[in-house]
Amino acid sequence: MTISIMPNESATGAALTPTTATTTDALLGNYKRAPGQFVDGEGVHLIDADGKRYLDFVSGIAVNALGYGDTGLRQALHSAADGLIHVSNLYATEPGERLAATLVEKSFADKVFFCNSGAEANEGAFKFARRWARTRGDAKHEIIALRGAFHGRLFGTLAATDRPSYRVPFRPLAGGIGIVERDIGDLDVALNSETVAAVILEPIQGEGGVRVMDAGFVREVRALTKERDVALVFDEIQCGLGRTGTLFAYEQFGVEPDMLTLAKPIAGGLPMGAVLITDEIASTIKPGDHGTTFGGGPFVASVANHVLARVSDPAMLRHVSENGAWFGKQLQDIAQRTGRIRAVRGMGYMWGIDVMGTAAHVVNEAFAAGLLTCSAGEYTVRLLPPLVATRDELALGLGILEEIL
Ligand SMILES: Cc1ncc(COP(=O)(O)O)c(C=O)c1O
Structure with missing residues (x-):
């Protein structure tokens, strides 16, 4: 089926190239997509081919921290496009070196590895953990999630992903990687210092239902991993880079990991992932141990330098922290008023509500009403507004949500 769209003026003022938007069956059926197509965006809104505006509390699943049509991001993209696009990792370029230096300066880390996605960042962290662990003993290799x-x-x-529907069709899965309960007693049993290389955890589990790890538990995991000579990896791909109200989520928990993975918002919607690494682990990595063609290229790194400056701005972090706390309180109030929410969890601009009935039903109703949300499991509706969303914009979304509930 082909739907024609009239030549249009972008909501952000840029002339849109006349397009013919097509829906096609040529794309692999691995995504369940909402109806229609988005053609433009403005601030915290996406706009579909019929001109309908949607308040976006998905943000490309925690990618579009700066919303749509952001002037600074557009300028960063334009000036990056005037420079080098790609140079092999056989050579150095300034934007990648600057980005790594800034990430090191702002974090616990001493070294950074760049790649192209979240999964790729975690795969890198697994390899680095194993490389380091093998210097401690031949049997030390297991990764625990x-x-x-x-x-x-x-x-x-x-x-290392704990959802049967994702795992079961692809068995046998990679070996030496296991899942343990979020329980310090179970971890105590599982963490054999002879065989375990790393524990990986999300300080706030995203897909798993927006579950904020208990700070005491995280501290116990840190102590146990130190005691057993096991690397601790924080996956901050969804919850990092300002989303909790601090630049890194680990700052909320009072512990530092040995490695940390980033992706989603880091390059403003361009594909990029990163692994932040301590010297102790990084010093075991030699040329040839790992690599990727596009990782940390000058174009994407230039844009990421802009995004990092924006999301680490103390004023931005204060805005997320204060408005996020307010947002959580409003969700609690909505839960009380409607009796349709069983639990509210989250921090900053990352919230999950367990609803009566299915999350998919609420997500669909919200979509029809012009509010984008997404699910995290069967009963949790996830709310991930762009970090630039104002309190009024948050209130607008909350109003729609309450009406639906
Ligand atoms: C916590 C976390 N880790 C890893 C990933 C995988 O990232 P990507 O989809 O970029 O491979 C995601 C994606 O949703 C995520 O939320």
């Missing part, structure tokens, strides 16, 4: 985890869908990360 936690119940409810989502670390990606490539072969290594799929084994």
Whole structure:
């Protein structure tokens, strides 16, 4: 089926190239897509081919931190396009080196590895953990993830992702990777210092239902991993880079990991992932141990330098922190008033509500009403507004949500 769209003026003022939007059956059926097509965006709104505006509380699943049509991001993209697009990792370029230096300066880390996606960042972290662990003993290789985890869908990360529907059709999964309950007693039993290389956890599990890890538990995991000489990896692909109200989610928990993975918002919607690494682990990595063609290229890194400056701005972090706390309180109030929410969980601009009935039903109703939300499991509706959303814009979305509930 072909739907023609009239030549249009972008909501952000840029002339849109006259397009013919087509829906096609040529795309692989691995996504369940909402009806229609988005053709433009403005601030915290997406606009479909019929001109209908949607308040976006999905943000490309925590990617579009700066919303749509952001002037600074557009300028960063334009100036990046005037420079080098790609240079092999056989050579250095300034934007990637600057980005790595800034990430090091702002975090616990000493070194950074760039790649192209979240799953790829975690796969990198698994390899780095194993490389380091093998310097401690031949049998030390296992990676342990936690119940409810989502670390990606490539072969290594799929084994660390705890959803049967994602895993079962692809068995056998990569070996040496296991899932353990979010329980310090279970971890105590599982963490054999002779065989375990790393524990990976999301400080706030995203796909697993927006589950904020208990700070005491995270501290116990840190102590146990230190005691057993096991690397601790934080997957901040969804919850990192300002979403919790601090640049890194680990700052909320009072512990530092040995490695940390980033992706989603880091390059403003361009594909990029990163692994932040301590010297102790990084020093075991030699040329040839790992690599990727596009990782940290000058175009994408230039844009990421802009995004990082924006999301680490103290004013931005204060805005997310204050409005996020307010947002959570409003969700609690809606739960009380409607009796249709069983639980509210989250932090900053990352919230999950367990609804009566299915999450898919609420997500569909919200979509029809012009509010984009997404599910995280069967009963959890996830709310991930762009970090630039104002309190009024958050209130607008809350109003729609309450009406639906
Ligand atoms: C916590 C977490 N880790 C890893 C991933 C995988 O990232 P990507 O889809 O970029 O491979 C995701 C994606 O949703 C995620 O939320």
